[in-house]
Amino acid sequence: MKINRVILAGVVMLTGCVVADMDSSNYDYVPWVQVFQKPESTGLTNIAQRKTDLYACGVNPRANLDGKNWSLNGIEPGETSEHFDARRGHILSCMKEKGYKVYGFDECGPKKAPTGLCPN
Secondary structure, three states, X not given: OHHHHHHHHHHHHXXXXXXXXXXXXXXOEOOHHHHEEOHHHOOOOXXXXXXXXXXXXXXXXXXXXXXXXXXXXXXXXXXXXHHHHHHHHHHHHHHHHOOOEEOOHHHHOEOOOOOOOOOO
């Protein structure tokens, strides 16, 4: 009986140490499109113009930029990793040339605790 209590106590202590944060909403970040913000109007970036600029910079015109799954991390069908890297780099560079700041997701913060840099 004493051994069972020791084992149970060990399991409870181990569980408390291993499971630090099970709340998946702590890792739910803003959509990709929101990381592109005009520095002088962060939070008030013209959404329609941003979409136009992204398409002009080389984003697939069939891409739904409002879609939850859109990102610059997707490889197009038949695309090599080298072509993907070049395309992604071109889009990021082009958006910067158009005056956008490209924030990282860590700079935007998770939806649960946003930093205020990427609200739209």
